[in-house]
Every structure is written in structure tokens, then in C-alpha cells.
Ligand code: TXA
């Protein structure tokens with residue numbers, strides 16, 4: 252049930268229930284990070300494999316040592332600059348943080364969300380909140396309460412917080428001694444982080460035992476076959492006779508074979524494109540199309556993040572037709 256009541260959310264969370272919460276990135280499915288019973292409910296609801304760890308949301312950097320230890324100076328520096336905000340840090344966990352939260356890893360993912368209602372919620376709770384994106388595992392992330400209720404109906408309380416300002420998940424950064432490593436592209440472009448950290452290292456993933464399941468090769472996927480391309484007219488020709496939907500960067504296309512199209516940002520603004528990205532994918536996915544053709548964005552700043560999500564939404568190569 253969608254609610255405006257923070258008190259109701261506090262009540263439910265204190266009773267080990269799951270509550271969907273707004274953040275600046277996407278809506279999260281939250282629960283008491285210190286209650287295994289509550290955390291388990293999230294995995295069940297999302298149909299999420301237990302090997303995929305959760306992000307712990309805290310009310311401020313001053314609460315960091317409650318869940319993490321041996322925190323590198325570089326992590327504090329990043330926290331100071333980017334929190335509250337869409338940056339998740341991977342840090343050595345405190346012993347009391349459950350293996351269920353971290354999927355048995357020695358690190359815990361932590362962030363301070365930048366949404367007034369969720370910060371108020373965290374201020375009034377005696378525990379931090381784990382919160383994965385409020386979608387079924389592998390599907391498109393939710394950026395408004397309607398998306399969340401499409402996935403979960405009335406089975407949980409959903410705290411109203413409007414449309415997500417950023418629209419794309421947090422950027423995830425881990426550490427290897429003095430080096431910073433990117434684990435997931437997100438709302439803060441790599442270039443912004445590299446101004447502080449220097450060149451980021453990347454990790455190699457392996458789908459059987461993923462270091463960063465956010466980097467799984469298939470993820471964030473619409474149900475409709477989706478195809479990423481630099482050559483939209485060429486792809487339209489390839490799918491002639493099909494019900495085609497387009498996800499375009501800045502310019503609509505006049506073409507008789509198009510059933511539906513969305514333009515991410517008419518002014519080519521990447522922040523606007525990011526904010527619209529999941530919402531438009533949800534929309535296209537509801538249009539009963541045979542195929543979604545997505546245009547590759549410029550490979551810099553948030554364009555890189557969106558291309559990365561699209562690569563995972565489409566897998567590599569052609570969809571089945
Ligand atoms: O913006 C966000 O980060 C949103 C909002 C709700 O805060 N949350 C989110 O959570 O995107 P989720 O569960 O959908 O994605 C969390 C990602 C997963 O890909 C998970 O594998 C990774 O974080 N992760 C969590 N803990 C980790 C760890 N200890 N080591 C490596 N990756 C970790």
C-alpha cells in the first residue's frame with residue numbers, strides 16, 4: 252500500500268516488515284539490517300539469489316563505524332564529498348553485520364541516501380536499513396511508487412517520495428590498499444570520482460561467482476527483447492514487420508515502421524537522460540512490442556553508465572526474433 256506516513260513505515264520496519272523507500276537514485280526495498288528474519292524477507296520477495304549482497308543505508312558518515320572497520324582515509328574523503336548521495340563504499344565489515352547481508356563476504360556495502368523522507372526515517376530508527384532496488388531480481392529498477400506497486404502489489408508498504416531525482420543506482424567503489432576500484436557504474440560518473448581517487452581500477456567478473464553481481468552480464472532487463480545499437484535506421488530495417496519501440500538519446504525519428512518511441516533528453520542533457528532512463532524502459536516494456544531498439548549514448552559521464560546498463564539489459568549480440 253502506498254503511504255505518506257513515516258510513522259507507519261517506522262512501525263512496520265520495527266516489526267521486521269519490509270517497506271519500500273524512496274531514495275535519490277531508485278526506490279529501495281528496505282528492512283532492519285540487524286534482523287536476519289527481516290533481511291531474509293527481502294531475498295524472498297525479490298527472488299534474489301543469496302549470493303548477491305545488500306547495501307546498508309546509514310543516516311550519516313558518523314554512523315560508519317557501526318557497520319564497518321579499518322576504513323581507509325580515501326573512503327572517508329569520498330564520503331565527505333559525496334554523502335549524502337549516490338555513492339556506495341565497500342568496506343571491511345564489523346563482525347556483527349550478518350553474513351546474510353554481505354553474502355558471506357568480508358566487506359559490507361554502505362551508503363547515505365540523499366532523500367529527505369528516508370533520512371528522516373533513518374534518524375528515527377535504532378538500526379540501519381538494508382535496501383536493494385525495489386524490483387524483482389534482474390528486472391528494471393523502479394523510479395516511482397507505481398513501478399514498485401507493479402512489482403509487489405499491496406503486499407508491502409511503499410513510502411511515497413515522488414519521482415527519483417537521479418533515476419540510476421549509486422556508483423559502487425571498493426578499495427585495495429591505496430587503490431580505489433569501480434564495482435558498478437552509477438549516478439556519479441567515473442570522471443567525478445577519479446578527480447579524487449586518480450585512475451580507478453576495474454574488477455574482472457565471473458558470472459558463476461561474481462565479485463560484483465551488479466556487473467552480472469544480464470541485469471536490469473526489460474521483458475521485451477532489447478537491442479543496443481549505434482545505427483538506429485539500420486536496426487529498424489533489420490526488424491521490419493515487427494512492433495518496434497525506440498529508446499533514443501536526443502532526436503525522434505520519422506519512420507512509418509515505429510510503433511512507439513521515447514527520447515531521453517531533447518537537449519542532450521545526460522542528467523535528464525539518466526532520470527528518464529528506467530522510467531522510459533518501463534514504459535516501452537508495457538507497450539506489447541516485439542523489440543526495443545536502444546540508441547547508444549556518448550561514451551562519457553553518465554552516458555557511460557547508461558550504456559553499461561543497456562549492455563546488461565540487452566546481453567551481447569542480437570536478441571532472439
Ligand atoms: O542506488 C542504490 O544503490 C540503490 C538504492 C535503493 O540505494 N540500491 C541498489 O541495491 O542498487 P541493489 O541491491 O539493487 O544493488 C546493490 C549492488 C549489487 O549489485 C551487489 O552485488 C553489490 O551492490 N554489493 C553489495 N555488497 C557488496 C559487496 N560486499 N561486495 C561487492 N558488491 C556488493
Ligand code: MG
Pocket residue numbers: 383384392
Ligand atoms: Mg538492483
